[in-house]
Amino acid sequence: MYLCFVAMFANHAVAQSGDSLIFLRNCKQLVVGANGNYYSVNNNNDILKYDSNLKILFTQHYKSFALVSNIDASNPFDISIFYADDNIVLVTDNNLTFKFQIDLNPLGQNFSAFAKSYDNEFLLFDANLKKIVKFNGKGEVIKQTNNLEQTTGDKLQVKVLYDNGQSILVYDEKNIIYNFDLNGRLLKKWNLKDKHFINFSKEGYYTSDTNGVHHNNTQAFVAKTDTVFNFTGQKVASKVFSASKMQLNNYKTYYLMAEKSLFLDVGNDIIEVPYSELILYNNK
Secondary structure: OOOOOOOEEEOOOOOOOOEEEEEEHHHHHEEOOOOEEEEEEEEEEEEEOOOOOOOEEEOOOOOOOOOOEEEOOOOOOOEEEOOOOOOOEEEOOOOOOEEEEEEEEOOOOOOOEEEEEOOOEEEEEEEEOOEEEOOOOOOOEEEEEEOHHHHHHOOOOOOEEOOOOOOOOEEOOOOOEEEEEOHHHHHHEEEEEEEEEEEEEEEEEEEOOOOOOEEEEEEOOOOEEEEEEEEOHHHHHHHHHHHHOOHHHOOOOOEEEEOOOEEEEOOOOEEEEHHHHHHHOOOO
C-alpha cells in the first residue's frame, strides 16, 4: 500500500472530457520532470514516479538515508535526490534505481538549497560560507562564488536555486529573488513583498497574490509581467471547488505550475486542478 496515492474526484457538471480533480495524499513534495513525468516524496520518505496522468509507475525507498530535502528531475535519465541531514546527493535512473551517490562532506557541512546546473552538473548553497558551489558527479568543485552577502549587502537564507543557463536565480526566505551571473556577480534583485513565490521557469519566475497567478519574465529586454490566472469573477472555479467544500482563494500556497495543471499545497495533500476546470488562460 502506497502512503502517497492518487484519488480522482470527477465533477462532470463543469469538467471537460477526461478532466478531474486529483488529490495526492500525504505528499510532502512534488516536482515535474523534463519528460512530463512527475516525482514526489511522501511522509514515509518514499519516492514515487508518476506518468503525465499521475498514474504511479515506480516507488522506491532508501532506508540508509534520513529525510529527502529536494528532488531534481530536470534530467529525465538522472534523478537527483538531496538528503541535507546526511550531506548526500543520491543519483538514480529514471526508474528510481540507484546509480551512485556523492558525499558532500568534503565540500561543506551546511547546505540549504540544491539544484542541477544547466550543463548537468550540480549546485548547492553553502549556508555557512554564503556562497554557491558548483560540483560534478565525483564531488569535485568546478566553480564557487565569493561570499554573496558581501556582494548583495544582505543577510541570506537561501531556499531555492535555479540555473537557466545565463544566470543563477536565488529565492531567499526574506521573499526576495536575486539574479547572479555564473560567477556570482549580482545582476538584479526583486522584492516580492506581499506576493507568494511559486517556482522558477526558464524565462523567469511565477508568483501569486489574492488577484491571481503571475509570470515574471526576467530575460525579456524590458521586464514583463503576465497574469497567467485571474481569480476574480470565475464561477467555474468556484463550482469545481465547492464540490469538495473548498474555495480557491483559501489557498495561500500555490505549489507548482505544470504544462496542464496548477498544483496546490493543502497541508499533507496536493491537489491538481486542470487548467480547463480552473480558469481561462490570459496571455495579454
